Amino acid sequence: MDDKEDNxxxxxxxxLSEGFDGTCSPxxxxxxxxxxxxxxxVCPSCGDPPPPDGGNVLxxxxxxxxxxxxxxxxxxxxxxxxxxxGVAATGGLPDxxxxxxxxxxxxxxxxxxxxxxxxxxxxxxxxxxxxxSQMRNPNLCPDCAxxxxxxxxxxxxxxxxxxxxWTVGIGGAFVxxxxxxxxxxxxxxxxxxxxxxPEAQVAAQELGTTILDTPIGRAFSLIEDFLPESWxxxxxxxxxxxxxxxxxxxxxxxxxxxxxxxxxxxxxEFPELVNSSYAGQVTGWAWTLVP
Amino acid sequence: xxxxxxxxxxxxxxxxxxxxVWFRGLGKGVEYSEASRVLRIPIEGARTKxxxxxxxxxxxxxxxxxxxxxxxxxxxxxQIRQRVVSxxxxxxxxFHVED
Numbered sequence: 001m002d003d004k005e006d007n008x009x010x011x012x013x014x015x016l017s018e019g020f021d022g023t024c025s026p027x028x029x030x031x032x033x034x035x036x037x038x039x040x041x042v043c044p045s046c047g048d049p050p051p052p053d054g055g056n057v058l059x060x061x062x063x064x065x066x067x068x069x070x071x072x073x074x075x076x077x078x079x080x081x082x083x084x085x086g087v088a089a090t091g092g093l094p095d096x097x098x099x100x101x102x103x104x105x106x107x108x109x110x111x112x113x114x115x116x117x118x119x120x121x122x123x124x125x126x127x128x129x130x131x132x133s134q135m136r137n138p139n140l141c142p143d144c145a146x147x148x149x150x151x152x153x154x155x156x157x158x159x160x161x162x163x164x165x166w167t168v169g170i171g172g173a174f175v176x177x178x179x180x181x182x183x184x185x186x187x188x189x190x191x192x193x194x195x196x197x198p199e200a201q202v203a204a205q206e207l208g209t210t211i212l213d214t215p216i217g218r219a220f221s222l223i224e225d226f227l228p229e230s231w232x233x234x235x236x237x238x239x240x241x242x243x244x245x246x247x248x249x250x251x252x253x254x255x256x257x258x259x260x261x262x263x264x265x266x267x268x269e270f271p272e273l274v275n276s277s278y279a280g281q282v283t284g285w286a287w288t289l290v291p
Numbered sequence: 292x293x294x295x296x297x298x299x300x301x302x303x304x305x306x307x308x309x310x311x312v313w314f315r316g317l318g319k320g321v322e323y324s325e326a327s328r329v330l331r332i333p334i335e336g337a338r339t340k341x342x343x344x345x346x347x348x349x350x351x352x353x354x355x356x357x358x359x360x361x362x363x364x365x366x367x368x369x370q371i372r373q374r375v376v377s378x379x380x381x382x383x384x385x386f387h388v389e390d
Contacts (some may be wrong), residue, residue, distance in 0.1 A: 056390070084299040197347050198333040212318060221318030228301040229384050232316045233343040236336045260345055264336030 183216040184242050189249030191272070195265035196256025199290045204254040207288065211243045240264050244272035250284035257290060293381045304378045312378035321346060321379070323371055328354045328361075332375065336362075342387035346379070348372050349390045 025247065076277030186192070194200040204210050220239060224232045231289040259266075276282040293343065296303040302314035313322040321332040335345040351368045353359050379386050 085375075086376075091357065195335065197335070198350060201333070201335075211382075224316035224318060226300045228345070229314060229382065233336070236317050237338060240336065258345075258347065258349070260337065260387060260389060262339035262342055262387060263345060264338055266320045267338035268336075 006284060039237055111183045184211075184214050184239060185246035185248075186214065186243075189251075191243070191247035191249075192252040192254065193244070193265055193269050194254040194256065195263045196254075196259030196290065198256075198257030200254040200259070203256075203288055203290055204252060207252040207254065207286075211240060214243065217243070238266060240268045241272055244269035245276060247273060247276060248281050248283075250286060251282055252288060254288040292377060302382055302384070304381055306374070306378075310374060312375055314379065314382060314384060315380050321374055321375060325371075326357045328365075331373070337387055339387075342385050344384065344386045345389055346375070346386050347389050348375070 160237075186209035190208040192204040192210050194204035194210060201210070201212075205213060212221060217239060220235055224235070227235070253265075253273075273282055273285075277285075292307045293304045295307075296305040296311055296313070299311075302316075303311060304313075305311040310323065310325040313324070315322055317334065317336055317356065319331065320334045323330050323332065323370050333347045333350050335347070337343055337345050351363070351371055353363055355362055376388070
């Protein structure tokens with residue numbers, strides 16, 4: 001299939017996007033390509049770098065079967081203008097050049113940036129309310145509405161019955177190289193991460209294997225009573241990073257009502273998981289929001 | 292007055308007012324003890340300049356068994372919250388409170 005010929009039909013369209021099969025479809029209807037809001041966008045050909053768009057657009061490679069490393073076009077590519085990257089969640093929407101790294105729930109980068117100088121992926125600010133409350137505010141996170149209302153840009157959508165929480169599943173199609181560290185990794189497809197309170201922790205433990213459920217996590221939890229707090233901090237930060245980087249397959253992320261942008265999840269684990277998504281090691285994200 | 296309670300490790304304090312606070316870490320959170328009553332406050336790791344931990348004070352709900360059926364008044368909750376904050380500051384632990 002000649003991608004350039006097919007993709008040419010998407011050029012300049014504000015309401016069409018390129019689907020998995022390389023054809024244009026209503027915006028948000030596919031997992032790859034571009035969607036509405038990318039005026040003048042030129043769909044790239046298989047293997048081409050994303051075109052400069054002048055609008056700071058986070059775009060996906062075309063979803064053309066046979067594309068090297070991305071047969072379904074779900075993996076994100078770096079924003080050509082800001083260099084920001086994101087996972088294939090609400091991709092294809094313009095992001096904010098002044099915002100921090102793009103997150104799956106904030107491709108616009110519109111959730112406010114923390115004023116305390118701390119690094120805050122996605123630009124979350126505790127003063128403006130919890131991440132969840134910001135996500136529910138269309139003024140702060142216009143693209144989040146698509147997550148809550150059905151997320152046509154998601155590959156799959158499911159509802160989890162965990163204490164009233166619900167899950168948005170983001171499917172993927174990649175199985176990358178797996179390198180697990182013995183004792184600190186979950187079986188493929190079972191790693192679970194949480195942030196935002198004990199309810200989120202409980203839900204994560206029901207959904208999969210959290211760091212505290214791994215042998216090393218359990219062992220460290222037993223001995224940490226007798227460690228200086230600075231060792232506890234360093235230890236968990238290190239273990240969290242290792243646990244996140246060893247995650248493979250689909251992962252579960254549970255966000256509780258009190259999720260704070262400075263948490264270990266957002267600061268340590270999330271960037272690792274994004275990198276792993278890039279590498280094809282993490283193939284899908286299932287977000288569970290605990291109200 | 293707060294004093295270190297070394298027999299509980301590096302991160303515990305005891306007060307002359309008859310309570311103690313033990314920062315146990317991610318697995319067990321912060322433990323507040325008073326007489327024979329104990330309650331646990333859940334925590335989460337953080338990584339900012341200002342905080343290494345998130346303390347979920349909103350989960351000051353009930354004593355651990357066998358006193359779990361005793362009511363914890365709002366006044367008592369406020370007192371415990373203040374005591375825990377003072378103890379963590381005494382221990383020089385950097386934390387962020389989520390209510």
